[in-house]
Amino acid sequence: xxxxxxxxxxxxxxxxxxxxxxxxxxxxxxxxxxxxxxxxxxxxxxxxxxxxxxxxxxxxxxxxxxxxxxxxxxxxxxxxxxxxxxxxxxxxxxxxxxxxxxxxxxxxxxxxxxxxxxxxxxxxxxxxxxxxxxxxxxxxxxxxxxxxxxxxxxxxxxxxxxxxxxxxxxxxxxxxxxxxx
Numbered sequence: 001x002x003x004x005x006x007x008x009x010x011x012x013x014x015x016x017x018x019x020x021x022x023x024x025x026x027x028x029x030x031x032x033x034x035x036x037x038x039x040x041x042x043x044x045x046x047x048x049x050x051x052x053x054x055x056x057x058x059x060x061x062x063x064x065x066x067x068x069x070x071x072x073x074x075x076x077x078x079x080x081x082x083x084x085x086x087x088x089x090x091x092x093x094x095x096x097x098x099x100x101x102x103x104x105x106x107x108x109x110x111x112x113x114x115x116x117x118x119x120x121x122x123x124x125x126x127x128x129x130x131x132x133x134x135x136x137x138x139x140x141x142x143x144x145x146x147x148x149x150x151x152x153x154x155x156x157x158x159x160x161x162x163x164x165x166x167x168x169x170x171x172x173x174x175x176x177x178x179x180x181x
Contacts, residue, residue, distance in 0.1 A: 019164070019165065019169075021033055021034070022034075023144065023164065024086055024118070024144035024145070024146050024147065025086070025146070026086060026111065026112065026117050027043070027046035027047075027049075027050070027088065028043075028046075030042070030045075030046050030049075031043045031045065031046050050088055050090070050091055053091055054090060054091060054094055057091075057094055057095065057098060058094070058098055061095060061098050061099070063099050064161065064163055064181045065180075065181035066181045067099070067181075070141075071101070071104060075104070080106050080131045080133055081104065081105055081106055081131075082105060082106060082107045082108065082109055082127035082130065082131055083096060083101070083105045083107075083108045083109070084108075084109045084111075084118075084123045084124055084126075084127050084140075084147075084150075085108070085109070085110060085111065085123075086110075086111035086112075086117045086118050086123075086144075086146065086147075087110070087111075088110070088112065089110050089112075089113075092108060092110060093108075096108065106130075106131060107127065107130045107131065109123045109124075109126050109127045109130070110123075111123050114126055118144070118146040118147050118149070118150035119145070119146040119147075119149035119150050119153070120150060120153065121150050121151075121153035121154035121155075122150075123150060124140065124150055124151055124153075124154035124156060125154050128154070135154060135155045135156050138156050138157075139156060139157045139158070139159060139176075140156050140157070140158040140159065141158075141159050141161055142158050142159070142160055142161065142175070143160070143161040143162070143163040143164060143165065143170075144164075144165065145165060145169060145170060145172065145173045146173075148160055148170060148173035148174070148175045149173045149174075151175075152173065152174050152175070157176040158173075158175040158176055159175060159176060159177060159178070159179060160173070160175035160177070160178035160179070161178070161179060161180075161181070162178060162179070162180050
């Protein structure tokens with residue numbers, strides 16, 4: 001999509017560029033980073049990016065291995081749970097619905113609805129408040145560096161998931177440990 005609008009003079013971007021500059025970032029930050037001299041163009045780009053995601057996700061989105069086993073274990077033990085995400089609300093709702101998790105989460109916390117999104121701890125602190133639980137009795141599953149940093153900053157143990165980022169990248173954010181799935 002970036003090539004289609006002439007970004008980087010049409011040269012394809014690398015996975016590393018995507019991971020460092022686009023993945024798991026707030027749309028306003030992406031717009032400013034990619035189009036520092038034309039913020040309205042950047043905002044239009046991220047709007048189009050999200051629309052494309054919502055078109056493609058229903059066909060492409062798949063649960064990671066072990067998701068439904070962990071879901072059952074959590075349900076069987078009566079644990080409270082929140083989805084905490086930097087994704088825009090329509091994207092988050094689409095993913096949660098597509099994965100069959102609509103009834104699973106007690107609450108969904110959207111980073112943009114907090115004073116600061118991830119990597120700040122605010123979204124996780126909001127989830128603790130809404131669920132009325134202590135950070136001492138919680139744990140976090142996260143697949144992004146910003147999410148791991150947010151969970152760690154909120155004082156919770158974080159399990160890093162290597163869904164896109166490799167273990168060595170996630171370990172820089174200091175999770176309790178990292179697993180594949």
